[in-house]
Amino acid sequence: MILNKGNLLKKKNDVMELEEYSIKLLTKDRLSEVVELEHKVYEDLANKDILYVDSYDDMYQELVNGGKILGVLNSKDRLIAYRYISVPGSRDHNMGLDVGLPHEQLKKVIHLETTVVDPIYRGNGLQDLTLQIASKMVRKEGYRHLLCTVSPYNFYSLYNVMKNGLKIKSLKKKYANPEDENDGTWRFVLHSDLERTFKNPIDTVISKWANLELQKTLIDDGYIGYELSKETKQLNYMKFEDDTNEISA
Ligand SMILES: CC(C)(COP(=O)(O)OP(=O)(O)OC[C@H]1O[C@@H](n2cnc3c(N)ncnc32)[C@H](O)[C@@H]1OP(=O)(O)O)[C@@H](O)C(=O)NCCC(=O)NCCS
Known part of the structure; x- marks a missing residue:
């Protein structure tokens, strides 16, 4: 099913070209394309600390648990961007716990995980667009809270997420790994209650x-x-x- 379609600008040898795109929910058989794009974008980053790299296995498991990947496909059906969301449920990593949500609300939480856009397609507002689509979709499904982390050094991502109503509720170190003595990396935790206005x-x-x-x-x-x-x-x-x-x- 196509969630959205239209035209976007592609940067090719410093020339801008108009190209058709469509947004679809990806099935597990396209997960290797997701991982491939994720690695390509990661390799291109000047500050690697801003992107937490999700593994194939982790994403596969989250899809089994109810997570989704919205894929943006170009005119040749090549994956050029994606937004990955997951459903943490009652598991310990539910970020509702970071922002003090009451226990009975944790089942209504959606984690906005990674979003990446192929560098030649940046500037088309795809992070913003996929967030709007995901937000409407999960709201219809009865979820109420959107939560995500953003690196304090990732201005573009922070701007796009806050533009969509998510508010900074916490600043803490996340993704610690005691096995390699890594105490984690600084992240804002942002939250939007889809049923509340301030x-x-x-x-x-x-x-x-x-x-x-x-x-x-x-x-x-x-x-x-x-x-x-x-x-x-x-x-x-x-x-x-x-x-x-x-x-x-
Ligand atoms: C964050 C990201 C998804 C935003 O992509 P996007 O949706 O195409 O960004 P926007 O359309 O909002 O871009 C707005 C402007 O910022 C610029 N821009 C966006 N990301 C940029 C980046 N990483 N570096 C430099 N400029 C960037 C765009 O070119 C555009 O400029 P313009 O207004 O002059 O046209 C993309 O930069 C990216 O994939 N970054 C690496 C992965 C990442 O950090 N993901 C978020 C955390 S999970």
Whole structure:
């Protein structure tokens, strides 16, 4: 089933070409193409710390558990971008636990995992578009909370995710691996409650995007990262009167 289709611009030898694309849910038999694109994008990154590389086996298992991969295919049916989402359920890694969701809400959580776009197709808003499609799809299925991690050094991704209503709720080290003495890497944890709008802000503080120390202090003091400006690269942190975390089931 085609979830979306249209035209996009492809950068070829510094010339822009118009090309048709379609977005589909990928089946497990296309997982090796996903991993191939993921590795290609990873190899191309100047700062490898910003992308957590998912293995074939992990993604396969998550698809079995109800996860999905939205694939963006070009006119020749080649995978040029994807968005991978998973359903953590009652497992320990459910990020609802990082942001203090009540226990009964954990089953309504969707993890927005990796999104990658082939460099020659960047700038078409595919991260944004696939997030909008995924968000509508999971909402229809009865899920309520979108959660993801974003590296504080990944401006493009942070901007696209926050533009879609996800708010910064935590800043912590994730993906630690005690086996190789790796204590993890800094990540924002962002959350969107699809059934909630924020009301009655009582304070606002502006932070530079790169000032992690100030942001950590603000988060510890009950502020949430509310908006990111593309122009000034400043984050708007807000505190809300009614931010009680009391979410009814
Ligand atoms: C983050 C990412 C998915 C965004 O791709 P996208 O949806 O095509 O980005 P956008 O369409 O929002 O791009 C907006 C602008 O930023 C630019 N841009 C996007 N990603 C960029 C990058 N990694 N480096 C430099 N410029 C980038 C685009 O060219 C575009 O510029 P323009 O406004 O002058 O045209 C893509 O950069 C990527 O695959 N990065 C590596 C993997 C990653 O970090 N994934 C997110 C974490 S899971």
